[in-house]
Amino acid sequence: MGGLISTFSGVVGEKAADMIVSGAASPFISKFQMHQDLDVSLNMLEEQLLKLNAAFVEARQRRITNPKLLEWWAKLIEDSYRGDYYHRTIKHQNSLPGCEDTDSPTNRAAKRRRTIRTLLFGDEEMKNLYDLLTRLQGIDVRLFLQMVHAQPRRPMRRYLYMERERLFGRDKEIGQVMNFLLKPIQAGENNVSLLPIVGPWQRGKTSLALRCFYDSKVQDHFSLKSYIRIAQRDINFGYCCNLISKAIQKQHKLWETNYDDLGTLLAMLKQNLSKQRFLLVLDDVYNVDPMVWNDLWECLNCGEKGSKVIFVSNIFHYEMYYKDGHIGRYDNKIEWTADAEMPVMIDGLSEDDHLAFFYEHALGGADPDDYPMLKEMGREMAKKMNGSIWPVTMLGEILRDNLNDQFWSKFLQALTESRVKFRATPKGFDICLAIDVMCRLLPGRLLSKKGSVMEYSFG
Template identity: 25%
Template structure:
C-alpha cells in the first residue's frame, strides 16, 4: 500500500518493511516450533505480522500530519490501539515459545521459573502474582489458541480494511515539522500515547468561535495520568503561542487567593501566573490553565471568568481546566476530554522501547522475556517504567534482570498480603508503599509521601536508584528525601519522595502464605 511522501520517507518505510519482514520470519520460526501440534499456525502468524506491519506504516505516516477532523483522530486512535495489541500478541507468543524452550533446556535454571509461559496464558484464568485484570489476558476463555489468534487477526484486518477513506484523507493534511526518526527511539524525550488528545486540545485552542462566551475545555483524569504534561506540551506549540498574547497558569490551591483571581497587570506579575507572554502579538487573547484537585467554588469560577472578560473585551480567550473529578464537566462549553492510564498493550510497547532503545528486543529474547514480565507487574505506572528501564539499561545482563524481576514480584506479593492491594494502585491513591531493594538483608524501604516540583527547585542529593542498588554514600537514618526521576519533557518536573528504611510487618497469619523464595525480603 503506497503512502504519499518524500523520497527519504519512502526509503524509511521500505527499510522498515524489510527489517520487519526479516524479524518476523525469525519470530515465526520460533513460534511455529512451539506450536507444531497445531497445523496452520505458520500462515496465521504470517497474517498477523503482515497486518501489524501495515498498521505500523499507516500510523507512522498519519502521526506526521496535522489532522484536524475529530472523526479521523478517533480512527487514528483505533489504528494505534490495534498496533499496540498486534505487537503485544506477537511478543507474548514469541516469549511464550522461548520460555517453553528454556524450561526444556534448563528446568532447574533461574530463568525458567520466570518464563511468560507460566504467566501469559491464553485463557481467562489469571495466573501469577498481581495479574488479575482483563488487560493482562490476551484472549478469552477459549483454550484453542489457533481459533483465538484467528479471531484477533480478523479484528485487526477488519479495522485496517475500514481505513481506506482515512488513508486517502489524511494525506490531504499538511505535514508537521518532525525530528529525525532516531529521536523517537528515546521516549524519555517525547510524549507517548497522547497524540489524539494533543490534536484535540490543539483544535480547541486554534478554532475560532462565533459565540461571545468564553470557551472552556474540561480535562478529567486520575492522578498521574498526564494531564499537566499534555497541557504543557500543547502550550509549547508555536501555533498556540502565536494565537494567544499571554498564557496564565493557576496551579492547585492557587484560586483561594482573592488577589490572584483579579487579573490586573500588576497582580499577574506579582503572583507569577504568567507562563508565556507574546509581546509582538496584535491579538489580545488569554489562554488560562486552571488545575484543581476536585471541584471549584462557583463564586470563584464566576470571578475568574469575569476578570478574563474584562482583560480581553474583544473575546477569543480560552480556558483549560483540569481535575480528577467529573464535577468540572458542567463548566465546559465543549465535550470534556478524558484521560486514563495506558492499556497494558500500549504500556508494554512503551516500556520495551525505553529498555531496549535502538536495540531490537528480538536480539535479546531472554532479556525481552523478563522485561515483559516486569512490565506486566507494573500496572501501567509511568514513574516505575522510567526507574526500572534506566536500571535495566545500565545493567544489560540476564542474571541482574532475573534478580530485579524476583524483587518486583516479591514486592507485589508482600503488598497483596498486607493490604490486599497492588503497590501501584496504592501509589495512585497517594498511600504509603514499601518499595523493593536489591540488598537482601534489608529488603524494603517505606515511601511515605510523594512530591513534584518544577525544574528550578533544588532536588535532594540522594537518588532512588542509589537506594535500590545500594550504591553511593551511606543512606541517612530516619526519614529523608530522595529524587525519583526528572522528566525530560515539559513541564520538566522533578519527582521526589519522603522515605525511611523500614521493613514491612506482615501479620503472622498472612506471613505463612508468602512464598519460601521471597521470605528474605520480608
C-alpha cells in the first residue's frame, strides 16, 4: 500500500513539476516564437501599408464632404504612419552591425545576446508591432473604398494638352514641321534646309519645336540632333559656334577637347558636321546680325544632304521674300543662303480653341455642361484674356480648386476691374495681371498700399 502511495505521489509530483515548468516557460517560448516570426510579420505589415496607401490615393481623387468618413480616413492615416514608423525602425535595427546572416563568432554572440534579452525582459516594440498589425488586418479596406467611390471625383490635374504626343490646337503646324523634317531628299536641293518658326511671345513656338524634335520618327531620321537655346540678345559668330559645339559635344561626345581658338573650333565643327545628317534647332533667337548669320550658315551648310535647321524666334512683324530668299525683322533683314521654307507662323489660338483650352484648365477635364453657371462665367473670362495662353495656365489652377459660383463670380469681377490688359506681350505682363487679379481676391495679403506690383509695373 505504501509503495502504491509512493508511486502515485511520484507521478503527481512529476506532473505538477511539468506543469510548473511549462507554465513558467510558456512566456519565454511565446517570446521566442514572436522573435522568430519577426520577418514574417514585417512582410505582412508592409503588405497592409501598401493596401492603405493605395486606398489613400483613391481617396485623394475624391471630393469628400462626409465628416464621419473624413474622421475614419484621419484615423487610418495615423495608423499608417505608426505602422510605417515600426517597419522602418525594426528594419533599421536588423541592418545594424551584428544582425547580418553571416556565421562569424561576433554575429553569433550578438544574436545570442538579443535572443536572451528578448526572452528575459520581452520586447515592447515588438509587442506594439504585433498589436498594430492585428489592428491593421482588421480594417475593412473594401468598405472604405466603397464609401470613397460614392463621393464625387475631383477635377483632373493632368491634361491631354500636356501629353508629349499631343499639342493643343496645333495639328496643322505640327504637320508643317514634320513634313519639313521627314520629306524625301530631292535632286538639286541644298545640303541643309531651313525652317523659321516665328510669332509673338508665349504662343507655343518652343512647345511646337520640342514636340517635333523628340518625335521618335525624327530621332531615327537624323544621325546627329541638337536643341540649342540661344537666349541672348546680342550674339556674335564665335559665341554661336562655341554654343553649338558644346551642345553637340555634350549630347553626342564627338570630341572632348575645348578649343579657345575660333579657327580651330570652326575647323573641328565643320569636320564633325560634314559626316552627319544633322538636325539643329536654334531656339529663343532675339536678334541676329546679318553678317553673323552668313558666317554661321556657311559653317552649318557643310552637313550631309537632308540636314535641317529650325530657327525659332519671337519675331512679331516680319516680311518674307521668297524670290530673294530674305526674311526681314523690322528694318534688319537677314539673308538666308539656303532654301528658306514657308515660315510656320504661331499666333494665338482661335476663339473656339482658346475657350476649349480655358475649360480644360479651369474645369480640369470636367464637362462644362455639368456647371452651367461656371460655363457662362468662363466664357466671359476667356474673352477678357484676349487669346493669351500664359494666364490661362496660371489662373486656371486657382479656378480649378474652387469650382463654385461665388468664387468664380468674384474672380470674374476682379478680372474685369483689373487695370492690366492681356495682350501679345512678354509673359511678365501676364504674370503681373495674374498677380493683380489675385491681389483683388486676397486683399491685404499681396497688395500693399504703395509700390505694389501693378503700380510699380504700370503706374
